[in-house]
Amino acid sequence: QVQLDESGGGLVQAGGSLRLSCAASGRTFSRNAMGWFRQAPGKEREFVAAISWSGTNKYYADSVKGRFTISRDNAKNTVYLQMNSLKPEDTAVYYCAARSAPYSSGRPYEYGYWGQGTQVTVSS
Numbered sequence: 001q002v003q004l005d006e007s008g009g010g011l012v013q014a015g016g017s018l019r020l021s022c023a024a025s026g027r028t029f030s031r032n033a034m035g036w037f038r039q040a041p042g043k044e045r046e047f048v049a050a051i052s053w054s055g056t057n058k059y060y061a062d063s064v065k066g067r068f069t070i071s072r073d074n075a076k077n078t079v080y081l082q083m084n085s086l087k088p089e090d091t092a093v094y095y096c097a098a099r100s101a102p103y104s105s106g107r108p109y110e111y112g113y114w115g116q117g118t119q120v121t122v123s124s
Contacts, residue, residue, distance in 0.1 A: 022096030
């Protein structure tokens with residue numbers, strides 16, 4: 001079992017920045033690929049960013065590429081999502097997810113563990 005706890009969400013103006021954190025506990029975190037997903041009201045959950053177990057491989061949704069950065073600190077069992085140049089369309093609940101495999105994926109169904117989510121609201 002892996003327990004995930006997101007933090008860092010909030011209200012920010014367009015153009016601003018936020019950093020989300022996801023603290024993991026339970027089974028060995030360093031062996032899990034991690035991902036961030038988001039879900040806006042009335043929309044399906046969508047992929048945002050993912051990172052491999054070592055942190056070497058990262059990839060991003062086209063909508064956030066160049067603005068968001070995913071990183072991880074295995075010594076702290078934490079994964080981060082730095083979000084810059086935020087837009088109103090980034091408004092959503094952001095979820096951290098862990099995959100029982102070392103390599104990242106953009107498919108939500110390949111992640112077996114999910115946090116409760118943290119709200120990000122970007123005002124125009």
